[in-house]
Amino acid sequence: xxxxxxxxxxxxxxxxxxxxxxxxxxxxxxxxxxxxxxxxxxxxxxxxxxxxxxxxxxxxxxxxxxxxxxxxxxxxxxxxxxxxxxxxxxxxxxxxxxxxxxxxxxxxxxxxxxxxxxxxxxxxxxxxxxxxxxxxxxxxxxxxxxxxxxxxxxxxxxxxxxxxxxxxxxxxxxxxxxxxxxxxxxxxxxxxxxxxxxxxxxxxxxxxxxxxxxxxxxxxxxxxxxxxxxxxxxxxxxxxxxxxxxxxxxxxxxxxxxxxxxxxxxxxxxxxxxxxxxxxxxxxxxxxxxxxxxxxxxxxxxxxxxxxxxxxxxxxxxxxxxxxxxxxxxxxxxxxxxxxxxxxxxxxxxxxxxxxxxxxxxxxxxxxxxxxxxxxxxxxxxxxxxxxxxxxxxxxxxxxxxxxxxxxxxxxxxxxxxxxxxxxxxxxxxxxxxxxxxxxxxxxxxxxxxxxxxxxxxxxxxxxxxxxxxxxxxxxxxxxxxxxxxxxxx
Numbered sequence: 001x002x003x004x005x006x007x008x009x010x011x012x013x014x015x016x017x018x019x020x021x022x023x024x025x026x027x028x029x030x031x032x033x034x035x036x037x038x039x040x041x042x043x044x045x046x047x048x049x050x051x052x053x054x055x056x057x058x059x060x061x062x063x064x065x066x067x068x069x070x071x072x073x074x075x076x077x078x079x080x081x082x083x084x085x086x087x088x089x090x091x092x093x094x095x096x097x098x099x100x101x102x103x104x105x106x107x108x109x110x111x112x113x114x115x116x117x118x119x120x121x122x123x124x125x126x127x128x129x130x131x132x133x134x135x136x137x138x139x140x141x142x143x144x145x146x147x148x149x150x151x152x153x154x155x156x157x158x159x160x161x162x163x164x165x166x167x168x169x170x171x172x173x174x175x176x177x178x179x180x181x182x183x184x185x186x187x188x189x190x191x192x193x194x195x196x197x198x199x200x201x202x203x204x205x206x207x208x209x210x211x212x213x214x215x216x217x218x219x220x221x222x223x224x225x226x227x228x229x230x231x232x233x234x235x236x237x238x239x240x241x242x243x244x245x246x247x248x249x250x251x252x253x254x255x256x257x258x259x260x261x262x263x264x265x266x267x268x269x270x271x272x273x274x275x276x277x278x279x280x281x282x283x284x285x286x287x288x289x290x291x292x293x294x295x296x297x298x299x300x301x302x303x304x305x306x307x308x309x310x311x312x313x314x315x316x317x318x319x320x321x322x323x324x325x326x327x328x329x330x331x332x333x334x335x336x337x338x339x340x341x342x343x344x345x346x347x348x349x350x351x352x353x354x355x356x357x358x359x360x361x362x363x364x365x366x367x368x369x370x371x372x373x374x375x376x377x378x379x380x381x382x383x384x385x386x387x388x389x390x391x392x393x394x395x396x397x398x399x400x401x402x403x404x405x406x407x408x409x410x411x412x413x414x415x416x417x418x419x420x421x422x423x424x425x426x427x428x429x430x431x432x433x434x435x436x437x438x439x440x441x442x443x444x445x446x447x448x449x450x451x452x453x454x455x456x457x458x459x460x461x462x463x464x465x466x467x468x469x470x471x472x473x474x475x476x477x478x479x480x481x482x483x484x485x486x487x488x489x490x
Contacts, residue, residue: 001052003044003062005121011071014060016050017079018042022112027051029061030075031112032086038112039092039105041067041119063115064168069093069103069123096126102228104128108186110135117175118167124175126227127191133184135191138175140229141202147171147236151206156324157196163203163309163323176200178225197225202232203323205307207250208243209236211327241296242303250297251304258293262301263314264328266346270366273349277372277439281365283349285341288314292352295361299337302328338362338370355435356476374439375448376414377472381432383423383457384483387466388430390459393423395432395482399444400452400469409443411436411453423457430483436472450474457482464488 006014018028022040026047031040044059051057061067073093080086092109096102104126111117117138124140147153149170154163157178166172178200180192203213212234216222220230249256270282287298305312308322326342337360339348347365358373365371379397387393397411397419411419414435426432444451451472458465468482 001057001060003058003060003065005065006061006067006071007122008068008070008074010060011067011075012078013052015067015071015075016052017083022046029059030072032076032079032089032092033112034086034089036112037092037107037109039072039109039116040112041116043119061119063119066119066121066173068121069125072120073103096227102226104227108135108188110188115167117177120175121173123229124227127188129184129186129188131185133181134179135181135184135188136177137179137197137225137227139178139197139200139225139227140175141166141172141200142229142231143172144231144233145212145235147204147234148206148209151204151209151236153202153204153234154323155203156199156201158199159201160321160324172202175229198223200225202234204234204236205303205323205327206236207247207303207307208239208245210239211303211306212236213326239303242300245297245300247304247307250300251308258289258291258297259301259304261289261291262293262298263288264302264305264312265315266313266317266320267315268317270347271349273363273365273371275373276363277374278369281347281349281363281369281371282367283363284343284346284366285348287348287350289350289352292354295337295350295353295357298350298353299329332362336360336362338364340364374414374437375474377436377438377475378477379419379432379434379436379470379472380477380479381455381457381468382430382479382481382483383426383432383466384430384481386486387423387457387459387463387484388426390423390462392461393457393459393463393484394421395423395455395457396420397434398454398456400454401444403454412441412443413437414440423459423463436478438472438474441472444472448474455480455482457484459484459487462487 016028018026018031020026021031022042026042029042043061043063047059049056050059076093090107094104094106103123106128108130110127124138127136129135152169153172154165166174178197179195182191200216205211214232214234248254250259264287270284272280272282274280305322306327311319312322313320330338332338341348355376363371399409402408414437419434439448455468463484464487466482466484468480470480
C-alpha cells in the first residue's frame, strides 16, 4: 500500500492493531499496551509490511507523513467496538472540541516514545495522569505557506532561546511540548517541570531563500499556547540576490573576498553617522565592510549570519547567536533594503556601501528613524591624453545658467569642494571623476532637479581649449568628453 497521511478518510483501511509491542514481534501498526498504558505507532521504518486484511502489504504509516490525532481517536473507537478485551481497560484517548484539533491522552496513557509523538499531525493535546493532573501539554504547529521540501524549520520556546529543529524537514505539522509536570500520580518522570505556554517563535531560514519568522503573541495573537493546533503562515521564496552565492564562500572557514572583510559588531557606545537626507543618526550595530563588498554581498553576509547558531557579534559586547534572534533587514515597497537590528532601541549601519548602491538601502538608527542617502551622480569627464600631459592644463565646471557672466557659479562635488583643478590629475583613463549631490545641491538651483552645466578644459603648454555642455540628471553616471586637441597656434 502507498504510504499516506493517516486521517479520518483512511484510518479504517490503513491501521491494524498489533498483538505485540515494538520490543517483541509486532504484526500491526498500532499497539495498545495494557500493562504500561502506552500506545505505540509502529511505522514502516520498524515494520515494513502489515496484514491489512488481504495479506501482507507495505505499511502505510510513515514517520514523514504521520497520523492525525483524529485517526488515533477514531481507531480506538473502532477497536473498542470489536475488541472486548480492550474494553476492560480505561480509554487511551478523548476528543476535546472546545478548540479545533484538540485531543487528550487519559488515565496516564501516553505515546510509548517521543518518536511516537513526533508523527502526530493536526492537533495539540493534553496528557492527563490517573489522578486527573496534567503531565504534559503539547501545542500543535502547522505551516500554512510555502516551505521547500529540503528546508529545515525550527522553533524556540523563549525569546532568544535555543532553536530546536522540527522532527522532519519541509512543511511542518508537529506538536511541541509547552508544559511538563512530574508532580502527579503516577509520576511521569520524563515529562520535565516547566511551563513555556506564553511564547513560541517558528522560523525558516535556508540560505538563498527569503527568511521568515512568526511569533505566537505578536503575529498570531495567542495569549497562551494550549492543547490545540494553530497555523503559522511561515513562508520562503527564492531570494533575488543571495541565491547567486555559495554559503561556504560567504561564511565559515572557507570564506572568499569580499566576505573575508566583513564582520558584524555591537559597539560599546553608539556611533553617529551623517551625510543623510535626514538628520544625523546613532547606530549601536555596524557591519564592517573593509574590502568593500556591494550591498547584495552585505545582504548575503547578514543572511549567512542569521542561519547559524554561532555567536555572530565579532566584538566583546554580547553573545548573539544568529538563528536565535530576528533578521537584520527587510525590503520596503520600493524594493530597497531596510536595515533593522533585531533588538529594541538598536540600529544597524552598513559601512562602505558603494555609491552605486546607496539609493537601494535605508538605514534604521537606534531611535527607529530611517535614514536615506542623497542621490549622488558620478560625473565622468574624459579630457584625453593631450590635456593630461599638459602640466599647466586645467579643468573647471560651472552651472550653465550664469556662465559667461561675472556671477558664474562653480559646481561643487558631494563633499562641497569645487569641481576644478589641474588636468594632470586625470586618472589612467584620462578621466576626471567627481561625485555630485543631486538631491542636496542648491547652488545651481532647486535641490533634486536637473541642472545644466558647462565643463571647460584648457591648456597652456600643449593642449588647446574645449568646452562641453552637459546635464546633471537623476541617473547613476553622467559621462561626456571634453578633450582638447593639441595646441598649434603658439
